[in-house]
Amino acid sequence: MSETTFMGVTRDRIDWSPRIDYDKCNDCMECDEFCPHDVFEVREDQSPKLIVKNPENCVVFCRACAKTCGPDAITFPNKNETTAYIKQIRKGEAAGG
Amino acid sequence: MDKSYAVLPCNGLDKCAGSVTREIALRLLKKTDSKIICPVFFRVSDSRYGKLAQEKPLLVLDGCATRCASKLAAEKGLKIDERINVSDMAKEENIALGLDLTLNAEAQTLVERTVAGLLSSSETVAVDQEGAAHAFFPACLSYETFQKDKFIFRLPVDEGFYFNENDVWAYVSGTHARIGVTDFVQKSLSDIMFFTPTAVGAEIEQFDDLGTVESGKAVFEIISPVSGIVTSINEKLIDAPEMLNQNPYEQGWIAEIELSDFAEDRNLLHTFSGYLPIMKRKVTEFHV
Helix, strand or coil, X not given: CCCCEEXXXXXXXXXXXXXXXXXXXXXXXXXXXXXXXXXXXXCCCCCCCEEECCHHHCCCCCCHHHHHCCCCCEECCCHHHHHHHHHHHHHHHHCCC | CCCCCEEEEXXXXXXXXXXXXXXHHHHHHHHCCCEECCHHHHHHCCHHHHHHHHHCCEEEEECCCCCHHHHHHHHCCCCCCEEEEHHHHHHHCCCCCCCCCCCCHHHHHHHHHHHHHHHHCCCCCXXXXXXXXXXXXXXXXXXXXXXXXXXXXXXXXXCCEEECCCCEEEEEECCEEEEEEXXXXXXXXXXXXXXXXXXXXXXXXXXXXXXXXXXXXXXXXXXXXXXXXXEEECCHHHHCCCHHHHCCCCXXXXXXXXXXXXXXXXXHCECHHHHHHHHHHHHHHCCC
């Protein structure tokens, strides 16, 4: 089972997961082999072959799969914006909003 | 000879907690050979107190979370040997510091207890001889332990430890922090074979990575709980990464950071009591 919250914010409200640039992706599947959280799915005989199947399994702020990607086809959302967003939600909820 | 300090109180006049720092400083002066560093004069003149801070261990007394005295010490490049935050102490002692700027009986009690605590601590604080690095970390830690199957997990209960939900700890003291991973990380990775650090001098934002640790099973990205500049890394881990498995809180520490905005970073961190249930849940859900 994956985490359901991050710093008290439900995981589905935090947009943090890899983005695949299919112009760069060469279907090597290094990222899928690397990630222990079952974020990606490899679909044989389909196009695109690699998709982000379980974005909410992705560990918030982890970008390790992007480092394994030879063609640099994986990016992540802006960390500072994500941090600010999490703080904003927490603040809103603390204030009863 | 009694323990003595160079005492730097915040001496804040607009909060009761600031007045408490002043009172603690005066009491220490009376009872020991301690000397006071006046924050107001220190701000405009380095020469008066520079030598004093070298001769005696520096005790910084902050009244509130703004930590003016700690910041002043950092600005002046002083290493803090001991630090007390009066507001935190008041919470621990269950003492309400009122809005009244003069000290009430409860505040006086807090002064007495703090001074007694400082003078009774048996550990003699060494004056800094090799620079700021490493000196701020406690000599020994206390742990809470729990077990899953045959595995025993530990978590330090000592004050000053903060944790992010990426299972990385920071021990914060003054303007410095030491960083490492928790027992959950080292146990879930099992035998760690590689430690790839970030560079000393690197400027790190909160949740940037501080390098990786790797076992035969997986690579773990070390997500920094705090922002600042990396002042040192634990080079011993490069040759002996197994130290991380032996104890990730003591000899297996990862890096040290000079903090840039801990007051802000802290908003997204847990203390021991917040992180313990998270680590327990992760341990329960983890399948080897």
